[in-house]
Amino acid sequence: MSYETYFAERREAQLNELKQFLSIPSVSALSAHKNDMQQAATWVADKLKEAGLETVEIHQTDGHPIVYAEHLQAPGKPTVLVYGHYDVQPVDPLHLWDSPPFEPEERDGKLYARGATDDKGQLFLHIKAVEALLREEGALPVNVKFCIEGEEEISSPNLPGFMDRNSDKLAADVVLISDTSLLEKGKPAISTGLRGLCSLEIAIHTANTDLHSGTYGGGVPNALHAIVELLATLHDSQGKVAVDGFYEGVPELSAAMREEFAKQNFNDDKLREKLGLDALFGEEGYSFVERTGARPTLELNGVYGGFQGEGSKTVIPKEAHAKITCRLVGDQDPALMLERIADHLHRHTPQGAKLTVVPGEKARAFNMDPSHPMLQKAADAYESVYGTRALFTKDGGSIPIVETFSRVLGAPVVMMGFGLPDENLHAPNEHFNLENFDKGLLTIVQFLNQL
Amino acid sequence: MSYETYFAERREAQLNELKQFLSIPSVSALSAHKNDMQQAATWVADKLKEAGLETVEIHQTDGHPIVYAEHLQAPGKPTVLVYGHYDVQPVDPLHLWDSPPFEPEERDGKLYARGATDDKGQLFLHIKAVEALLREEGALPVNVKFCIEGEEEISSPNLPGFMDRNSDKLAADVVLISDTSLLEKGKPAISTGLRGLCSLEIAIHTANTDLHSGTYGGGVPNALHAIVELLATLHDSQGKVAVDGFYEGVPELSAAMREEFAKQNFNDDKLREKLGLDALFGEEGYSFVERTGARPTLELNGVYGGFQGEGSKTVIPKEAHAKITCRLVGDQDPALMLERIADHLHRHTPQGAKLTVVPGEKARAFNMDPSHPMLQKAADAYESVYGTRALFTKDGGSIPIVETFSRVLGAPVVMMGFGLPDENLHAPNEHFNLENFDKGLLTIVQFLNQL
Numbered sequence: 001m002s003y004e005t006y007f008a009e010r011r012e013a014q015l016n017e018l019k020q021f022l023s024i025p026s027v028s029a030l031s032a033h034k035n036d037m038q039q040a041a042t043w044v045a046d047k048l049k050e051a052g053l054e055t056v057e058i059h060q061t062d063g064h065p066i067v068y069a070e071h072l073q074a075p076g077k078p079t080v081l082v083y084g085h086y087d088v089q090p091v092d093p094l095h096l097w098d099s100p101p102f103e104p105e106e107r108d109g110k111l112y113a114r115g116a117t118d119d120k121g122q123l124f125l126h127i128k129a130v131e132a133l134l135r136e137e138g139a140l141p142v143n144v145k146f147c148i149e150g151e152e153e154i155s156s157p158n159l160p161g162f163m164d165r166n167s168d169k170l171a172a173d174v175v176l177i178s179d180t181s182l183l184e185k186g187k188p189a190i191s192t193g194l195r196g197l198c199s200l201e202i203a204i205h206t207a208n209t210d211l212h213s214g215t216y217g218g219g220v221p222n223a224l225h226a227i228v229e230l231l232a233t234l235h236d237s238q239g240k241v242a243v244d245g246f247y248e249g250v251p252e253l254s255a256a257m258r259e260e261f262a263k264q265n266f267n268d269d270k271l272r273e274k275l276g277l278d279a280l281f282g283e284e285g286y287s288f289v290e291r292t293g294a295r296p297t298l299e300l301n302g303v304y305g306g307f308q309g310e311g312s313k314t315v316i317p318k319e320a321h322a323k324i325t326c327r328l329v330g331d332q333d334p335a336l337m338l339e340r341i342a343d344h345l346h347r348h349t350p351q352g353a354k355l356t357v358v359p360g361e362k363a364r365a366f367n368m369d370p371s372h373p374m375l376q377k378a379a380d381a382y383e384s385v386y387g388t389r390a391l392f393t394k395d396g397g398s399i400p401i402v403e404t405f406s407r408v409l410g411a412p413v414v415m416m417g418f419g420l421p422d423e424n425l426h427a428p429n430e431h432f433n434l435e436n437f438d439k440g441l442l443t444i445v446q447f448l449n450q451l
Numbered sequence: 452m453s454y455e456t457y458f459a460e461r462r463e464a465q466l467n468e469l470k471q472f473l474s475i476p477s478v479s480a481l482s483a484h485k486n487d488m489q490q491a492a493t494w495v496a497d498k499l500k501e502a503g504l505e506t507v508e509i510h511q512t513d514g515h516p517i518v519y520a521e522h523l524q525a526p527g528k529p530t531v532l533v534y535g536h537y538d539v540q541p542v543d544p545l546h547l548w549d550s551p552p553f554e555p556e557e558r559d560g561k562l563y564a565r566g567a568t569d570d571k572g573q574l575f576l577h578i579k580a581v582e583a584l585l586r587e588e589g590a591l592p593v594n595v596k597f598c599i600e601g602e603e604e605i606s607s608p609n610l611p612g613f614m615d616r617n618s619d620k621l622a623a624d625v626v627l628i629s630d631t632s633l634l635e636k637g638k639p640a641i642s643t644g645l646r647g648l649c650s651l652e653i654a655i656h657t658a659n660t661d662l663h664s665g666t667y668g669g670g671v672p673n674a675l676h677a678i679v680e681l682l683a684t685l686h687d688s689q690g691k692v693a694v695d696g697f698y699e700g701v702p703e704l705s706a707a708m709r710e711e712f713a714k715q716n717f718n719d720d721k722l723r724e725k726l727g728l729d730a731l732f733g734e735e736g737y738s739f740v741e742r743t744g745a746r747p748t749l750e751l752n753g754v755y756g757g758f759q760g761e762g763s764k765t766v767i768p769k770e771a772h773a774k775i776t777c778r779l780v781g782d783q784d785p786a787l788m789l790e791r792i793a794d795h796l797h798r799h800t801p802q803g804a805k806l807t808v809v810p811g812e813k814a815r816a817f818n819m820d821p822s823h824p825m826l827q828k829a830a831d832a833y834e835s836v837y838g839t840r841a842l843f844t845k846d847g848g849s850i851p852i853v854e855t856f857s858r859v860l861g862a863p864v865v866m867m868g869f870g871l872p873d874e875n876l877h878a879p880n881e882h883f884n885l886e887n888f889d890k891g892l893l894t895i896v897q898f899l900n901q902l
Contacts, residue, residue: 195665199763208727214646214848217748217778218690219739221732224751225686232683235676237801239669276659281672281803291670299664300675301766302757307774312650312811314776315752323758325765327668350688352732360763397665 006132007441015111015437017047018124019104021086022113028064028087028154037150040086041065044123044148051131053146061158064150068169071130072143078451079143081172083405084123084179085152088115089426096428109434116432118425122178122418123148125437129444142451145172152179155361156401163408173412174374175405176447178440180417183264183391185433188382188443190375191415192368193293193394194402196328198338199360202345204230204305204320204353213314220316221352224305227320230355233348234298234341238284241298241326243344249331253286253294260370260392261289293394297327298341325361327396334362363400366413374412374451381447382416385439416447457583458892466562466888468498469575470555472537473564479515479538479605488601491537492516495574495599502582504597512609515601519620522581523594529902530594532623534856535574535630536603539566540877547879560885567883569876573629573869574599576888580895593902596623603630606812607852614859624863625825626856627898631868633887634715634842639833639894641826642866643819644744644845645853647779649789650811653796655681655756655771655804664765671767672803675756678771681806684799685749685792689735692749692777694795700782704737704745711821711843712740744845748778749792776812778847785813814851817864825863825902832898833867836890867898 007014026040027033041058044067048056053069064087072079091101091114099105104113111121126146133140147170149159163170183189206221236242253261266289272280282291305320307313326341328334342357349355368375370392382390406413418440424430458465477491478484492509495518499507504520515538523530542552542565550556555564562572577597584591598621600610614621634640657672687693704712717740723731733742756771758764775792779785793808800806819826821843833841857864869891875881 197765201763206728211726212848213748213750213752213776214778214846216743217750217847218746219731219733219742219847220726220728221730222750224682224754225690228679228682228751228754229686229688231675231679235680237680239676275662275671277657277671277803278805279672279803280670281801282670288670292667295669297664297669299668299673299765299767300679300757301664301764301768302759303675303679303771304755304757304759306751306753306755308753308755308772312652312774312776313752314648314750316750317752320754321759323763325664325763327665350732352728352730354729395665396668396670397663 001136003132003136003442003445006136007438011438014128018111018121019113021120021124022104022115023102025102026087026115026150027090028151029090037064037087041067041150044086045069047127048146051127052134053130059162061162063158066150066159066162067146067148069146070144071140074140074143077142078173079145079171080448080451081145081147081170081175081409081411082126083175083177084126084148085119085150086123086148087150087153088118088120089153093428098429101430106434110431111434111437112429112431114430116430117419117423118430119152119179121432121437122440125178125418125440125444126176129441129448132441132445133448141449145170152401159401160404160408163404167408170409172409175409175411175413177402177413177415178418179399180395180415181419181421181423182417182436183393185420186386187388188386188390189393189417190378190390191395191417192370192375192392193329194366194399195296195396196332196334196365196403197325197361197363197398197400198328198334199325200338200341201358201360202322202324203356204349205318205356206353207318210318211316213316216316221350222316223320223353224317226350226353227303227305227322229350230345230348231300231303231322233344239282241296243298243341245340246296246298246337249333250296251330253290257294258290261287261293263391264289264393292396294329296329296332299325301325327398329365330367332365334364338362363398364403366403366406368412372412374414377450378414378416378447381443381450384446385443416443452587454583454587454893454896457587458889462889465579469562469572470564472571472575473555473566474553476553477538477566477601478541479602480541488515488538492518492601495537496520498578499597502578503585504581510613512613514609517601517610517613518597518599520597521595522591525591525594528593529624530596530622531899531902532596532598532621532626532860532862533577534626534628535577535599536570536601537574537599538601538604539569539571540604542879544879549880552881557885561882562885562888563880563882565881567881568870568874569881570603570630572883572888573891576629576869576891576895577627580892580899583892583896584899592900596621603852610852611855611859614855618859621860623860626860626862626864628853628864628866629869629891630850631846631866632870632872632874633868634844636871636884637837638839639837639841640844640868641829641841642846642868643821643826643843644780645817645850646747646847647783647785647816647854648776648812648814648849648851649779649785650776651789651792652809652811653773653775654807655800656769656807657804658769661769662767664767667767672801673767674771674804675768677801677804678754678756678773680801681796681799682751682754682773684795690733692747694749694792696791697747697749697788700784701747702781704741708745709741712738712744714842715740715844743847745780747780747783750776752776778849780816781818783816785815789813814849815854817854817857819863823863825865828901829865829867829898832894832901835897836894867894
């Protein structure tokens with residue numbers, strides 16, 4: 001039987017199973033859902049057993065459980081580690097949902113529910129693809145491991161430790177993740193890069209009290225003057241980061257990468273109009289997809305100090321604050337970047353102001369060479385199902401756990417996403433286009449068979 | 452009988468009268484106190500009648516009443532218009548008061564109550580000084596008018612209109628105001644300048660929605676980057692305002708003014724230590740008293756945009772805001788300054804950002820030549836009572852109504868203050884040092900007699 005026929009015959013039953021999974025409100029961020037997290041983990045474990053995995057384990061952690069499973073009956077063949085997550089984002093604001101987030105509903109070929117695309121729906125494809133191979137062939141063409149966590153939406157606090165302690169158990173030739181998107185409908189993409197991240201908060205303090213601008217204005221430092229003067233030194237007028245050494249470790253864009261980016265045919269004007277902007281803005285000499293895919297940033301996410309109420313208040317504020325995050329690329333070292341930014345800020349702090357810098361998150365960028373055979377095989381698999389070869393893209397966002405997998409396991413990571421960019425992940429009316437449910441199953445089967 | 456004896460004999464009775472006045476919670480800002488405002492106005496009118504003023508009128512306005520009184524029995528002699536206000540600031544935070552704000556209490560030679568120094572206590576001195584002259588001499592040495600309002604603490608919205616409509620009635624050779632402070636205990640001062648004011652609010656808008664810094668960071672304008680870059684252009688690194696034409700109308704400090712400022716013997720280091728500052732800050736070439744007394748400013752009173760909560764949020768904010776006030780000196784035109792600042796801001800708005808400017812208040816600076824005979828006579832009066840000649844100072848704050856009096860009535864304004872700088876005006880535990888109650892009565896009598 002062809003896999004098309006196999007999956008077509010089971011489509012309704014499998015969608016009903018997925019709906020069961022989506023009905024479990026496994027919101028990792030909210031302690032009220034602790035039992036739902038256990039239930040979701042158990043559901044995943046049960047489905048892995050049903051699919052025919054040999055060993056299925058639920059590992060308790062300091063947070064939510066990690067489900068591990070394996071099927072290692074293909075000696076001499078590569079080992080594939082599938083990663084996914086059974087936890088979902090909170091659902092607020094609830095009133096903006098057209099159907100309840102944990103009562104899955106099909107409309108117009110889309111399945112609506114929290115987690116439909118991120119990541120329950122995509123994770124489910126892997127379980128059902130492995131099940132199909134085992135039922136149709138009686139064996140798997142490769143060795144398969146699953147590592148499914150319940151804390152992705154809260155920054156995976158327990159997974160890196162689990163990986164370190166179980167690096168032998170998790171060892172694989174390739175890590176396979178479906179938690180990203182096609183470029184657009186019918187246009188598959190494989191992300192070969194994710195930006196890293198570092199964050200910091202700064203505070204400027206001047207006098208020990210707010211002061212009246214009549215009595216003191218012109219004669220004492222103003223924390224807001226100091227912070228805007230300081231923050232303005234962080235970029236040049238073209239938006240390039242002006243911190244010494246910030247671009248250390250940033251690879252120059254190769255002609256090949258530029259060609260790959262150009263293939264996306266990204267329409268800058270369309271984006272500009274959609275966002276209501278007179279002009280896009282960024283480093284000269286780079287297109288939008290290059291700026292967001294292959295260049296680092298330093299963004300002010302929040303700046304505040306002084307009076308914010310209605311009307312005016314003649315106050316000289318004693319303190320001001322800023323929240324900053326950087327996206328990092330290539331070999332930029334997050335710890336070193338935080339140090340250099342702090343140095344820069346200290347060197348540029350205006351007279352009469354005291355600076356405090358509190359460093360925060362640190363995650364390295366992830367990069368894969370698109371010519372890696374595993375990525376080429378993934379592109380082949382997409383091509384055989386979608387009729388068009390996957391493009392290799394760089395994502396502007398950060399999924400720190402991907403870099404951790406790649407580093408701890410020393411294995412290439414294939415980000416084989418089946419979502420679409422407009423499926424409202426993290427937002428009301430999250431959904432999954434069922435066209436990619438169908439094609440996703442076939443693509444995964446194809447990929448595993450080709451390895 | 453000497454006036455010393457006259458006032459000494461009546462001291463307790465007069466303080467009890469003042470306590471009555473201070474017991475009326477005449478908070479102009481709060482509509483719940485509307486009846487208290489009427490009661491306070493009536494109290495003032497009654498006391499003016501008791502004192503022997505011929506005509507006493509209560510003028511209703513769109514807000515709180517204005518009390519007018521006159522005694523014009525000195526033909527050929529100058530006319531003095533006394534200005535004061537019977538309204539007080541709100542009392543919050545109430546729990547920080549050591550005794551209830553409207554239950555006046557004497558402690559250590561100080562009278563504690565809201566309004567004790569600002570301005571009921573000081574206004575009361577003028578009523579009692581005129582009363583003393585009438586009782587002791589049977590006549591006044593000059594013509595006297597009183598104009599007492601109830602809206603000073605809410606920016607006097609109705610007084611300028613009243614002045615315009617009644618400029619003949621209010622006509623005077625000198626306006627006498629006791630609503631300021633000595634430099635310090637035993638060291639009288641006459642303010643010969645008040646800074647003007649203008650205010651504006653600005654907003655920067657970029658995209659029509661907040662954006663994710665992973666997906667968009669580096670490729671779109673960030674409202675916070677734009678606003679800090681823009682606001683940083685408003686000053687040079689020495690704190691001088693960098694707006695073209697901002698200093699037009701600012702007089703150079705004369706050697707005489709510098710000498711006058713130097714006489715204050717102001718201790719910059721003491722202030723720096725009190726405020727917990729590593730360094731004071733301001734335009735080069737000027738001392739603290741010169742910077743705050745004779746130089747204009749442009750102060751950021753509030754700046755805000757983006758995420759202000761706990762932790763970090765990878766957002767590119769779509770908007771950012773700033774509140775700005777300027778203190779003006781000399782002939783700086785507030786309307787023109789607002790225009791020039793707006794021009795500067797529009798010229799410096801970074802690419803991709805849209806600027807909105809909303810102008811606010813406008814008030815001119817007030818200046819008197821210290822050599823004016825009225826001011827010299829006021830200094831004589833202080834000298835005869837305090838044993839030391841009053842210094843002529845420039846105040847950094849703005850009392851727009853003073854400039855209005857001077858302009859509408861074409862008369863010099865004598866700011867003969869009897870408060871002290873640490874009497875907690877506008878704050879909990881406001882009080883009035885009774886040493887200056889006693890000396891204030893004598894100084895006013897002396898001044899009126901000398902005219």
